[in-house]
Amino acid sequence: MFQQLTIKVRFYIFLAGILLAILLSYQLAIKKTIVLSAENKEQTLQLDSIKQGAFQINQIKAKLNELRGQIGSQASSNMDVHQEILNTCSKFCAENNLLVREYPDKELIEVGSSKLEINKIIVEGSFHKSLQLVHLCENDKRLGRVVSVQFVKQKDVYAQKEKLLTSIYLQNMQTGSNLE
Numbered sequence: 001m002f003q004q005l006t007i008k009v010r011f012y013i014f015l016a017g018i019l020l021a022i023l024l025s026y027q028l029a030i031k032k033t034i035v036l037s038a039e040n041k042e043q044t045l046q047l048d049s050i051k052q053g054a055f056q057i058n059q060i061k062a063k064l065n066e067l068r069g070q071i072g073s074q075a076s077s078n079m080d081v082h083q084e085i086l087n088t089c090s091k092f093c094a095e096n097n098l099l100v101r102e103y104p105d106k107e108l109i110e111v112g113s114s115k116l117e118i119n120k121i122i123v124e125g126s127f128h129k130s131l132q133l134v135h136l137c138e139n140d141k142r143l144g145r146v147v148s149v150q151f152v153k154q155k156d157v158y159a160q161k162e163k164l165l166t167s168i169y170l171q172n173m174q175t176g177s178n179l180e
Contacts, residue, residue, distance in 0.1 A: 098125035130166035144170035
């Protein structure tokens, strides 16, 4: 029967067979591969997004810790910040020939669900040693954020000499878990 068909008809049947074979192989093998490849690309993008998400979370945590450091958050400290400042400053003053003149009570200001604690300490002594104390409080010991430093030169009429008084204002933020 196939022998009786003309070459032209045989060619068309052959062409139809090739098209049928191509469609069948596409349906059985190539289509699945293309679908799996697209899913793989999508899942790879999701995985990259998740990896970047973890990186972004670490960046946000670092930024939060930096902000807490800037406002002087003492969330991890169990010791009273007011007492810790007094202990640190007294020890430094004793070692560096400074005198703690005043250390009034802390001032608490409520800001929403947090409290802002402001501690003031006044020391007497040399300018260089006073600056070292400011650096110690803010950077080395991280007792809080130094919001203001005031230097006042006074003349002592009885001793007939001048003395330098340094007022240091330290700010700390107390949030939800460490409120008193």
